[in-house]
Amino acid sequence: MSRVKEKQGYIDRIAYWLYQRVLLEKLNNPIGYIFLSFCSIVLAFLLSKLSATLTIVLLFVIVGSGVAVVCLFNAEFGFLLTLTSSFFVFIIKRYFGEEIPLGAIVEVLLFVTFLGIFFKKSTQNVIKWQYASNPITIIYLIYIAYMIIQAFNPDMHYVDGWLHIMRKLIGFIMAYFVVLYIFNIQFLKRFTIVWLSLALLAGLYGCYQEWFGLLPFEENWVRQDDLRFGLYFIDGRFRKFSFLSDPTAFGILMAISGLYSLVLATGAVSTKKKIVLLVASVIMFLGMAYSGTRTAYAMLPAGLAIFVIMTITNRNTMILTTAVLAVFIVIIFGPIYGNTTVNRIRSTFEFSSDASLSVRDINRASIQPYIYTHPIGGGLATSGVMGLKYNPDHPLAGFPPDSGYLRTALETGWIGLALTCILYFIIIRTSIAGYYRSNNKLAKTYYLGFIAVFYSIIIAQYAQVAIGQLPGSLIFYPALAIVVCLQKFD
Numbered sequence: 119m120s121r122v123k124e125k126q127g128y129i130d131r132i133a134y135w136l137y138q139r140v141l142l143e144k145l146n147n148p149i150g151y152i153f154l155s156f157c158s159i160v161l162a163f164l165l166s167k168l169s170a171t172l173t174i175v176l177l178f179v180i181v182g183s184g185v186a187v188v189c190l191f192n193a194e195f196g197f198l199l200t201l202t203s204s205f206f207v208f209i210i211k212r213y214f215g216e217e218i219p220l221g222a223i224v225e226v227l228l229f230v231t232f233l234g235i236f237f238k239k240s241t242q243n244v245i246k247w248q249y250a251s252n253p254i255t256i257i258y259l260i261y262i263a264y265m266i267i268q269a270f271n272p273d274m275h276y277v278d279g280w281l282h283i284m285r286k287l288i289g290f291i292m293a294y295f296v297v298l299y300i301f302n303i304q305f306l307k308r309f310t311i312v313w314l315s316l317a318l319l320a321g322l323y324g325c326y327q328e329w330f331g332l333l334p335f336e337e338n339w340v341r342q343d344d345l346r347f348g349l350y351f352i353d354g355r356f357r358k359f360s361f362l363s364d365p366t367a368f369g370i371l372m373a374i375s376g377l378y379s380l381v382l383a384t385g386a387v388s389t390k391k392k393i394v395l396l397v398a399s400v401i402m403f404l405g406m407a408y409s410g411t412r413t414a415y416a417m418l419p420a421g422l423a424i425f426v427i428m429t430i431t432n433r434n435t436m437i438l439t440t441a442v443l444a445v446f447i448v449i450i451f452g453p454i455y456g457n458t459t460v461n462r463i464r465s466t467f468e469f470s471s472d473a474s475l476s477v478r479d480i481n482r483a484s485i486q487p488y489i490y491t492h493p494i495g496g497g498l499a500t501s502g503v504m505g506l507k508y509n510p511d512h513p514l515a516g517f518p519p520d521s522g523y524l525r526t527a528l529e530t531g532w533i534g535l536a537l538t539c540i541l542y543f544i545i546i547r548t549s550i551a552g553y554y555r556s557n558n559k560l561a562k563t564y565y566l567g568f569i570a571v572f573y574s575i576i577i578a579q580y581a582q583v584a585i586g587q588l589p590g591s592l593i594f595y596p597a598l599a600i601v602v603c604l605q606k607f608d
Contacts, residue, residue, distance in 0.1 A: 189231045193238075193300045196231030197293065197596070198312050200224055204589035205316045209361040212339045224588065225289050232292040235299050252602050253544045255298075258291065261541055268530060271497040279499020279508030286586065290595045297599035306564065306600060310382070313593055317375035318398045321405035324360040324368060328408040332356055353458045357410035367587045369411025370578060374593070376402035377421040377574060378567045384434040385563030407459050413582040415466040419446070421574035425566060428553065478520050478581075485517065485528065495531035522579030542576045549601050561604050568597050 189196030204224050265287060269280050297305075327333075332340070340350050350357050350365060357365035376399045383395035406414045422442060429435040450467060454460045488496075499508040502525070505515035519525035527535040549572060553565035575594065578584035585594055 189227055190234040193231050193235050193296055194305055194308070196227060196234065197296050197300065198308065200227040200231065200293075201309075201312060201589060201592050201596075202316060203227060204592050205320060205361055207588070208363045213335050221588070224592075225285070228289055228292055228296070228592075232296055235296060253548055254598055254602055255294075257541050257544050258294070261537055262287065262291065264530070264534060264537055265498070268494070268498050268534075271494055273492065273495075273512070274497025274500060275509045275512055279504055280497065282504075282508070283498045286591075290586075290591045293592055294595040294599045297596040298603065301600060301603040301606070303606075309596065309600070310378075314375060314379055314395075314398060316589075317371060317379075317402055320360040320362065320368065321372055321375075321398075321402040324358045324372070324405035324408050325401065327356075327358045327360065328404075352410060353461070355458050358405070358408040360405065362589075363587060365409040366411050366413065366582060367590060369406050369409030369414030370417065370575075370582070370584050370587075371590050371593075372402045372406035372409065373414040373417040373421070373578075374571045374574060374590070376400075376406060377418065377425075377570045380422075380438070381425055381567040381570050382563060384429075384432070384438055385566075386559045387563075407463060410459070410462050411582075412462065412466040413578050413584065415463050416581065417574035417578050420577040421570035424573045425570045428550070428566065428569070481518065481520065482524060485524075488513070489527045489532055493531045493533050495527065495529045495534055498529050501525055501528045519583070521581060522583045522585065525583055542572075542579075545572055545598065545601075546576070552601060552604055556604070564604060565601070568601050571597060 189199065207221055207224060265284060268274070269277060269284075274280065297309075327336070331337075337356075340356065341347050350359075359365045359368045362368040362371065379395045379399040379402065383392045383399065387395070403418070406418070422439075426435055426439050448454075449460055450464055496512060496514045497509070499505065500512045501514040501517050501519050503516075505512055505517070509515055514528055517528070519528060523535060523538070526538050530537075546569070549565060549569045553562055553569065556562050556565060571594075575584050585591060
């Protein structure tokens with residue numbers, strides 16, 4: 119018995135010694151220096167024996183483990199880090215030319231951040247999410263339930279595509295709930311600064327690509343795939359994509375970020391901030407123009423139109439409207455010839471001569487009988503390129519949806535399309551109602567910015583799948599949560 123007690127005493131003393139050296143002194147002692155030096159030598163030896171790809175993966179695992187712990191305990195840091203990471207994952211993958219699963223890192227960061235909030239609420243015995251009982255949350259929960267039901271769609275041959283879509287959707291909804299939890303006025307300001315700073319950086323890099331050309335590794339990446347090259351190289355020039363996945367994602371991000379910056383510049387902010395926001399919006403609109411994305415060109419007047427309608431009596435609105443109309447008239451009718459960017463912008467508003475628009479109309483007409491006879495659609499990930507990948511034998515596989523609404527109708531049926539339209543209606547209605555209900559000038563400015571963003575994206579869905587790509591989705595879903603929480607101002 120005495121030996122057992124003596125052994126237990128040794129264990130307790132060792133445990134207390136480790137507690138002092140590791141937790142209290144945080145390895146800031148000779149033992150810590152020796153231990154960390156030994157770990158560094160072992161790590162360096164292991165990295166020297168691994169391939170470049172495995173070395174990068176191992177470094178990401180080591181650094182990511184530490185970052186994940188921070189995200190677990192600091193939700194705001196975790197979310198903002200996730201948003202920042204989503205801007206740069208694609209350029210890193212292009213540079214190394216490997217299929218490194220960096221997109222999964224963004225999902226893991228978001229999941230860890232959400233998990234930390236969930237555990238924190240559990241320890242606090244708080245079950246109900248703050249502001250979760252609102253029309254936007256309720257309609258999204260109904261929408262997710264309908265997507266879950268799609269797993270049993272008899273026309274869907276395999277569930278792999280459904281799992282892929284649901285994983286992304288649930289991740290974005292996690293971002294929504296994270297922002298519901300961490301929202302305050304300081305977070306809103308930091309979110310705006312981080313978003314617009316990253317968007318400005320992306321816009322500047324897009325301008326760099328236009329003025330100085332693509333970097334060698336970027337051009338090599340474009341030329342590696344004939345289909346990609348055909349989509350990116352048009353009229354003797356490359357469409358620009360900056361840090362992002364493709365020109366479309368870049369153009370759409372620049373459109374919504376430029377709109378948001380422009381609307382904020384008309385609000386109650388200092389002259390210095392107005393100048394910064396206006397300059398930033400101009401750079402973002404240049405990046406949008408260089409992306410060659412016609413959908414983005416149409417988003418700008420759509421977002422400005424609803425902004426003007428809601429603030430028609432405002433002096434700043436009149437000045438902004440006059441300036442924008444003057445620039446628009448010069449671009450569309452001015453004596454500018456031979457500029458491919460201007461010509462592509464002009465073609466966006468020449469509907470009668472747009473051959474691609476005619477082809478899309480023909481495709482929609484040809485597929486309408488399928489939509490009428492399939493009220494719940496053909497199943498998730500059954501159309502377009504994803505259909506060829508996940509459901510190659512499906513009748514919709516390879517059919518180009520070329521529209522968020524058409525894709526919804528094809529894969530989830532006219533029931534899913536109706537639910538989606540109701541969802542968008544509730545988003546716009548909630549945002550507009552919040553704007554007119556608020557008496558706070560700053561809150562009203564934020565409301566206007568988000569309304570312009572939401573409306574332009576909803577319009578863009580007619581010509582493109584505008585929601586679902588990084589980093590745009592990590593702006594769209596958190597923005598919904600912010601609109602819900604903005605009532606705190608009142």
